[in-house]
Amino acid sequence: MLVPEAVLDRAHEDVHKTQPWNNPDAVPYIRFENVTKKFGDFYAVDDVSLDIYRHELFALLGGSGCGKTTLLRMLAGFEEPTSGKIYIDGVNMAGVPAYERPTNMMFQSYALFPHMNVEQNVAFGLHQDGLPKSEIRTLVSDMLALVQMTKFTKRKPHQLSGGQRQRVALARSLVKNPKVLLLDEPLGALDKKLREQTQFELVNIQEKVGTTFVMVTHDQEEAMTMASRIAVMNEGVINQTGTPFELYEYPNSRYTANFLGQVNLVEGVLIDDDEKYAVIKSDEGGCEIYIDHAVQGHRGMTFWAALRPERLRLTKEPPEDTKYNCVSGKVEEIGYLGGISTYHVRLASGKRIKVTEPNSTRQIEPRYTWEDPVWVSWEAGAASVLNK
Amino acid sequence: MTSDTPEKSLSLKQRFDRWMIKHGRVLVIGIPYIWLFLFFLVPFLIVLKISFAMAEYAQPPYSSLFDWIEEGVTVTLNFGNYLFLLSDSLYATAYLNSIRIAAISTVITLLIGYPMAYGIARARGSVRSILLMLVILPFWTSFLIRVYAWIGILDREGLINAFLLWTGIITEPLIMRQTEGAVFVGIVYTYLPFMILPLYSTLEKMDVSLIEAALDLGCKPWKAFLKVTLPLSMPGVLAGSLLVFIPSVGEFVIPELLGGPNTLMIGRTLWNEFFANRDWPIASAVAIAMLVFLVVPIMWFQHTQSKQEERQS
Numbered sequence: 277m278l279v280p281e282a283v284l285d286r287a288h289e290d291v292h293k294t295q296p297w298n299n300p301d302a303v304p305y306i307r308f309e310n311v312t313k314k315f316g317d318f319y320a321v322d323d324v325s326l327d328i329y330r331h332e333l334f335a336l337l338g339g340s341g342c343g344k345t346t347l348l349r350m351l352a353g354f355e356e357p358t359s360g361k362i363y364i365d366g367v368n369m370a371g372v373p374a375y376e377r378p379t380n381m382m383f384q385s386y387a388l389f390p391h392m393n394v395e396q397n398v399a400f401g402l403h404q405d406g407l408p409k410s411e412i413r414t415l416v417s418d419m420l421a422l423v424q425m426t427k428f429t430k431r432k433p434h435q436l437s438g439g440q441r442q443r444v445a446l447a448r449s450l451v452k453n454p455k456v457l458l459l460d461e462p463l464g465a466l467d468k469k470l471r472e473q474t475q476f477e478l479v480n481i482q483e484k485v486g487t488t489f490v491m492v493t494h495d496q497e498e499a500m501t502m503a504s505r506i507a508v509m510n511e512g513v514i515n516q517t518g519t520p521f522e523l524y525e526y527p528n529s530r531y532t533a534n535f536l537g538q539v540n541l542v543e544g545v546l547i548d549d550d551e552k553y554a555v556i557k558s559d560e561g562g563c564e565i566y567i568d569h570a571v572q573g574h575r576g577m578t579f580w581a582a583l584r585p586e587r588l589r590l591t592k593e594p595p596e597d598t599k600y601n602c603v604s605g606k607v608e609e610i611g612y613l614g615g616i617s618t619y620h621v622r623l624a625s626g627k628r629i630k631v632t633e634p635n636s637t638r639q640i641e642p643r644y645t646w647e648d649p650v651w652v653s654w655e656a657g658a659a660s661v662l663n664k
Numbered sequence: 665m666t667s668d669t670p671e672k673s674l675s676l677k678q679r680f681d682r683w684m685i686k687h688g689r690v691l692v693i694g695i696p697y698i699w700l701f702l703f704f705l706v707p708f709l710i711v712l713k714i715s716f717a718m719a720e721y722a723q724p725p726y727s728s729l730f731d732w733i734e735e736g737v738t739v740t741l742n743f744g745n746y747l748f749l750l751s752d753s754l755y756a757t758a759y760l761n762s763i764r765i766a767a768i769s770t771v772i773t774l775l776i777g778y779p780m781a782y783g784i785a786r787a788r789g790s791v792r793s794i795l796l797m798l799v800i801l802p803f804w805t806s807f808l809i810r811v812y813a814w815i816g817i818l819d820r821e822g823l824i825n826a827f828l829l830w831t832g833i834i835t836e837p838l839i840m841r842q843t844e845g846a847v848f849v850g851i852v853y854t855y856l857p858f859m860i861l862p863l864y865s866t867l868e869k870m871d872v873s874l875i876e877a878a879l880d881l882g883c884k885p886w887k888a889f890l891k892v893t894l895p896l897s898m899p900g901v902l903a904g905s906l907l908v909f910i911p912s913v914g915e916f917v918i919p920e921l922l923g924g925p926n927t928l929m930i931g932r933t934l935w936n937e938f939f940a941n942r943d944w945p946i947a948s949a950v951a952i953a954m955l956v957f958l959v960v961p962i963m964w965f966q967h968t969q970s971k972q973e974e975r976q977s
């Protein structure tokens with residue numbers, strides 16, 4: 277890991293409660309042990325090991341076809357791993373059929389029963405448990421109140437809007453009070469505005485009921501808004517696991533850096549290193565990059581510096597010290613978004629660097645225009661160093 | 665604006681296009697109606713008319729309903745044919761027997777067809793099209809030849825008896841042909857595709873995640889089938905059952921070739937009246953009565969279908 281000690285080393289009592297993943301004694305609630313799933317010769321999930329803790333809202337994040345749903349379906353019992361083990365609350369799930377697992381799933385398509393009304397849909401799972409009728413009625417009406425669907429109990433699914441169906445699906449899977457709630461792209465079918473609003477609602481409901489949520493999404497913003505921790509997946513492999521903060525600030529690979537937010541990646545070679553600092557010389561970046569901490573590797577090794585556009589400064593004059601962390605170029609494209617502006621700066625090497633600047637004061641005219649010669653510079657701590 | 669263009673300046677094609685836009689809909693809908701009128705309604709009315717006539721040794725062999733006398737036309741309706749159907753228990757027995765045989769055959773067809781349709785709907789893409797092809801394949805041979813083939817299988821000297829005698833399981837040939845059982849075999853065999861295809865199309869459309877959701881919520885597989893798959897496939901069950909039941913009631917060839925002399929079905933009665941007794945009016949009354957028996961389930965089917973479609977849209 278390239279995360280500095282200081283970040284990981286905040287292990288005191290409080291943190292252990294709210295961040296059990298930083299507590300070496302905490303027992304994971306869900307555990308994947310070297311889980312592999314093959315469809316024919318194709319590895320949909322490849323040797324995944326993952327610990328998820330109780331009360332977490334955990335997100336599996338990755339592009340389409342990277343194996344997120346397959347991982348979730350193995351947890352639900354719809355697929356058996358080709359090899360490896362899955363534990364939920366200490367129990368090995370091998371051979372336990374879906375209908376006996378302590379999980380419930382909210383399907384991507386919602387999978388509401390079209391021949392039953394809202395109430396019957398939500399009560400369906402409770403009937404299977406053979407609960408008394410009066411208890412079922414109470415549980416169902418409480419749950420429908422929680423998702424604000426009390427007014428629609430007698431409607432059939434086709435008489436509901438997308439957002440309402442999503443709520444019914446949530447209520448139906450949550451009413452059985454599962455140990456783990458699995459959500460496959462829970463907001464994928466909603467339009468953008470409703471999605472943003474529902475993100476917070478879902479988080480609130482999760483906090484209220486305290487159930488462990490494992491969620492699949494391909495939307496990095498959604499994952500960062502909602503999740504306590506995120507596992508970034510790529511081609512059946514988990515690339516990196518961490519809190520949204522850790523993943524954004526300390527990505528371990530170019531894939532993660534690219535997937536979460538925007539980033540400029542410049543290739544370079546380590547030319548100087550020490551216990552306190554390192555210097556990477558980048559032909560692509562047209563400068564030497566000074567890093568304010570040590571990096572693991574030897575001189576001459578190739579690294580990539582990840583520079584977030586919002587951490588870069590754009591000036592017309594060269595900065596005072598031009599030895600490190602600055603490069604000149606020409607403004608090639610401008611995107612004025614109101615709150616911020618984005619600039620694409622073409623360097624002498626041909627590399628294009630993206631810079632975003634807040635428009636925090638009102639200007640008489642745009643600060644920069646096309647073809648303006650500019651300097652791009654950044655602080656010593658701004659760049660993360662990646663070796664893959 | 666094209667609508668302001670004076671009529672004269674329009675080319676022939678433009679005029680035709682305009683006419684089509686205005687009347688095209690009527691034309692398209694009209695063609696099937698004309699077809700139904702000519703080949704369904706008119707023959708039906710002719711048969712209806714004959715059913716109210718009296719048998720005569722003449723050409724045609726029935727009396728005319730309309731008499732032209734000085735003041736105008738008198739119409740003589742003879743309800744005697746229908747009363748005759750009621751008076752002779754043979755007809756009632758034949759009707760009830762037809763309905764019984766058709767109903768039992770439909771249930772057997774459903775019991776065999778449902779698992780087959782389910783299997784096909786759940787099969788992988790390439791296997792599925794092969795299986796569907798196998799279901800449709802028999803249609804490429806004549807229905808009559810296929811029923812004759814069953815004679816070869818079920819006969820006293822047929823395949824089954826030959827095999828059983830050869831193995832020594834039996835010493836006397838079994839009587840299988842010319843029994844009611846053979847009629848069931850024939851009907852089920854013939855109409856099975858009509859059950860499988862509508863069932864397949866509803867089962868195939870059904871979202872597999874609905875069954876997974878039922879399992880996920882604690883249903884054992886058979887219960888998920890009863891609570892989700894079965895109710896959602898009811899339109900297919902209904903369509904398939906009617907497609908088997910309705911033609912089975914009036915079936916003539918199968919009871920004639922495979923059934924015994926005692927297998928009384930209305931199709932055979934009709935044939936006898938028409939070709940053996942040459943009593944056209946009675947035969948027509950039998951046909952009209954059968955139609956009424958069949959129209960009721962058809963109307964009911966259409967009614968539930970349109971309700972179903974309304975609910976889905």
Ligand SMILES: Nc1ncnc2c1ncn2[C@@H]1O[C@H](COP(=O)(O)OP(=O)(O)O)[C@@H](O)[C@H]1O
Nearest residue numbers: 315319320338339340341342343344345346347
């Ligand atoms: N039942 C299956 N049979 C064959 N291939 C499958 C099956 N389910 C998933 N796959 C393949 O596994 C890969 C991962 O699928 P999935 O887990 O659904 O991805 P996603 O991350 O988009 O949810 C995909 O390439 C998909 O085609």
Ligand SMILES: [Mg+2]
Nearest residue numbers: 344345460492
């Ligand atoms: Mg998916």
